[in-house]
Amino acid sequence: MGKVFKVTHAQLGKVFALKLIGEELAATTEARELFYREARLASSLSHQNIASVVDFGDDEHLGLFMVMELVEGEPLAKLLHRERQLSVRLACDIILQCAEALHYIHSNDIVHCDIKTENILITEVQSTKRRQLQVRLLDFGLARSLRTSRMTASLSGTPHYVAPERIRGEPPSPSSDIYGLGILFYELLTGKVPWDGHVAQILAGHLEQPPTPPSQLIADGLDPALEKLVLRALAKTPAQRHKDMAAFIYELRTVMDMLGYGRRARRGGPRRVVIERTKDERAEMIRIAFEGCRLPIALVSPTGLITVANPSFARFVMGVDVEVEGLTVQSTPLASAWDAFETDLARAIGGNGVRRILEVEVAHGEVRRLLMWLDPASNDHAILGVQPIDV
Numbered sequence: 001m002g003k004v005f006k007v008t009h010a011q012l013g014k015v016f017a018l019k020l021i022g023e024e025l026a027a028t029t030e031a032r033e034l035f036y037r038e039a040r041l042a043s044s045l046s047h048q049n050i051a052s053v054v055d056f057g058d059d060e061h062l063g064l065f066m067v068m069e070l071v072e073g074e075p076l077a078k079l080l081h082r083e084r085q086l087s088v089r090l091a092c093d094i095i096l097q098c099a100e101a102l103h104y105i106h107s108n109d110i111v112h113c114d115i116k117t118e119n120i121l122i123t124e125v126q127s128t129k130r131r132q133l134q135v136r137l138l139d140f141g142l143a144r145s146l147r148t149s150r151m152t153a154s155l156s157g158t159p160h161y162v163a164p165e166r167i168r169g170e171p172p173s174p175s176s177d178i179y180g181l182g183i184l185f186y187e188l189l190t191g192k193v194p195w196d197g198h199v200a201q202i203l204a205g206h207l208e209q210p211p212t213p214p215s216q217l218i219a220d221g222l223d224p225a226l227e228k229l230v231l232r233a234l235a236k237t238p239a240q241r242h243k244d245m246a247a248f249i250y251e252l253r254t255v256m257d258m259l260g261y262g263r264r265a266r267r268g269g270p271r272r273v274v275i276e277r278t279k280d281e282r283a284e285m286i287r288i289a290f291e292g293c294r295l296p297i298a299l300v301s302p303t304g305l306i307t308v309a310n311p312s313f314a315r316f317v318m319g320v321d322v323e324v325e326g327l328t329v330q331s332t333p334l335a336s337a338w339d340a341f342e343t344d345l346a347r348a349i350g351g352n353g354v355r356r357i358l359e360v361e362v363a364h365g366e367v368r369r370l371l372m373w374l375d376p377a378s379n380d381h382a383i384l385g386v387q388p389i390d391v
Contacts, residue, residue, distance in 0.1 A: 021064040049101035073123030085191030097135035103245040106174045115180035159202045160193045175238035182233025190217040296386040304328040348374035348382035
């Protein structure tokens with residue numbers, strides 16, 4: 001809605017983006033309300049993956065205006081049109097950053113309601129050693145605050161990305177953003193949206209038709225764990241999707257780590273740690289001892305890397321029997337319950353044992369109390385263990 005210009009602040013000399021609303025459009029009450037809602041919501045947010053709003057108002061010469069951080073880059077829609085479909089690694093990176101932005105706005109009781117390629121800008125930022133891709137989420141024109149009592153169930157957004165419950169007349173929710181993000185993920189991986197055609201066909205697809213598994217549309221196939229994540233986000237009812245954006249992020253990070261796409265992955269090879277028995281008999285002895293232990297236990301490096309873990313630890317951390325050696329504790333769901341993990345790990349590596357009692361939510365909303373302990377081990381590692389506390 002409106003036109004955007006590149007402008008320079010007269011006193012500061014800093015460049016901004018200036019968004020103006022045409023006089024005819026601004027004359028309608030609905031357009032003015034939409035503009036002010038977008039401006040207020042966007043100006044309340046501050047996140048590296050969201051373009052910030054620094055000022056807005058109604059000027060006698062310019063009319064309705066919004067001053068935003070200038071973000072120069074390529075629209076995701078243009079990138080996808082050129083590439084047809086993105087690599088799995090690139091798609092995962094883009095979706096992870098989008099999910100982190102959405103998790104932030106959800107934590108501020110806001111839902112975006114309009115996730116699509118046109119509302120995402122791809123930029124580059126300079127890190128300490130190299131330039132990295134950065135995603136910026138744009139356009140909060142359809143965003144809604146969950147705090148207001150005026151939430152309506154009126155259908156808005158782009159038909160290709162709208163959640164089934166929104167079509168049925170339910171108000172927007174964080175789960176409807178998860179669905180929209182799932183559609184976007186599907187589109188980046190396959191080069192097409194799950195349902196296309198005229199509007200009635202698209203809406204019927206959302207309501208009634210299962211999506212074609214993305215692995216069938218990708219020449220090299222798709223990792224089953226990643227496909228399961230995408231299809232879970234595309235479930236027809238919110239109860240079947242991830243419970244919130246944090247759960248989506250945890251699962252995506254875990255899959256990315258298993259595929260070697262994790263942001264902390266080391267150069268020169270995958271993250272999996274291979275312990276050679278002939279060179280490290282001590283590690284092999286630890287592995288044998290751990291496997292004989294019924295309680296969850298793992299050997300952790302100073303960076304949080306899980307170098308040895310027994311099956312009980314894998315089931316405790318991930319909920320299923322998966323390989324966790326080579327992952328970091330920080331990339332697992334355990335990190336959400338243990339905020340001070342890195343500080344506690346440093347203490348343990350330094351020779352001081354740590355004991356913490358944490359409350360962790362398990363199935364069906366049940367909360368369990370657990371004793372988490374870290375003890376120093378040889379070779380600058382620590383042993384991490386878990387002991388349930390009976391109440």
